[in-house]
Amino acid sequence: MHYEGNVIRPPSEADSILLQATVGCTHNKCAFCGAYPDERFRIKDEAQVFEDIDFAARHMTRQRRLFLLSGDALTMPQARLERILERVRQRLPWVARVSSYANARGLKLKTPGDLERLRELGLAAVYMGLESGDDEVLARMNKKATLDEMLLQARKVREAGLKLCVTVLAGLGGVEGWRRHAQLTGRALTLMEPDQAASLSVIPVPGTPLWEDVRAGRFALPDGPGMVRELRELLAHTDMRRGLFLADHASNHVPLKLRMPRDRQHGLDLLDAALDGSLPLKPERARRL
Ligand code: SF4
Incomplete structure (x- = not known):
């Protein structure tokens, strides 16, 4: 396989064929x-x-899933995407599910009919980074999309019959804005109705603007218990009627895998136990992206 640059995929695509159609x-x-x-x-x-x-x-005759790399492969022209999916279907008939990252700007280029056609050709799921339900946080983090824009595109994805997997980032509100970030993000997940929501915890990456801001003291991230408190607030404001709520990424302090709404109280109880010290937090040195 030919790969260029970083090869990044969602944790749940660990066993997928990774096909790189775009770079960056x-x-x-x-x-x-x-x-x-x-x-x-x-x-x-x-x-x-x-x-x-x-x-x-x-x-790769045993892998039944395929993930289309990289950051937003769906921005490819429709005709080219269709040719790739057709080729996958012809040559890899055992692949039952194709998925890809997508962002609001890329999805905006697709009509509902385009997305339905991609589903007919085998695209089954889209991973979308919401990050925050707070427009102030989205602007500060330079996401270049508002909550309303992301809600609109998420609805288009669902209405086309594609599975919607949404990622949010605990910590992005900082020490000052954690509660608002958590509450608005929980409400956004409720409105988005994803099939899967995954909450990660921010770890500043050297060289990024966030890293520079943290280093210069312009932005303060919550500590471990602060991240757990934030995740609890987020979950308490997330009223998903179905689907999975995951916080089992390596960056998280307390792993959670919840079937919603059935397991929500169990998740809140685990986070309360972590906050009162009866459940140990993952040590900082064991966290990674
Ligand atoms: S988080 Fe932002 S910069 Fe990074 S891959 Fe997604 S859209 Fe691109």
């Missing part, structure tokens, strides 16, 4: 993100992508 991210300016440093977004040569599909056809 079209935005690449979120203040907390060190995913694709110095990489200019580009669409890879189609012949090389097809070669990789053929390689997977010979050597």
Whole structure:
């Protein structure tokens, strides 16, 4: 397989065939993100992508999922995306699910009909970084999308019959804005109705604007118990009627995997136990992105 730059996929795609159709991210300016440093977004040569599909056809016959790299592969022109999905279907008929990252700006380029066509061709799920339900936080983190824009695009994804997986980031409100960030993010998840919500905890990445702000004392991140308190507030304000709520990423202090709404109280109880000291927090040195 031909890979360029960082190969980043959601934790739940650990066993997927990783097919790189694009390099980098079209935005690449979120203040907390060190995913694709110095990489200019580009669409890879189609012949090389097809070669990789053929390689997977010979050597990856047991993997039933495929993840389309990189940061926002759905910004590819529709016709090219369709050709890639058609080729996957022809050459890898055992692949039952294709998924990809997507951001609001990329999704805005797709009509509802485009997304439905992609679903017909095998795209099954989209991972979207909401990060925060607080527009002030989104602006400070240079997300270049408002909550309303993300809600609109998320609805389009769901209405096209695609699964919606949403990621949020505890810590982005800082010490001063943690409560508002947590509450508004919980409400945003409630409105988005994702099939899966995943909460990660921020770890500043060297070289990013957030790292510089933390180092210079312009932004203070909550400590471990502060992150747990924030996650509890977020969960308490998340009223998902179905789907999974995950906080089992390596960056989190207390791992949670909750079927909503059934397990929500169990999750709150675990977080309370962590806050009163009866459940140990993951040590800082064991956290990673
Ligand atoms: S968080 Fe996502 S949209 Fe923002 S720069 Fe990183 S990859 Fe791009």
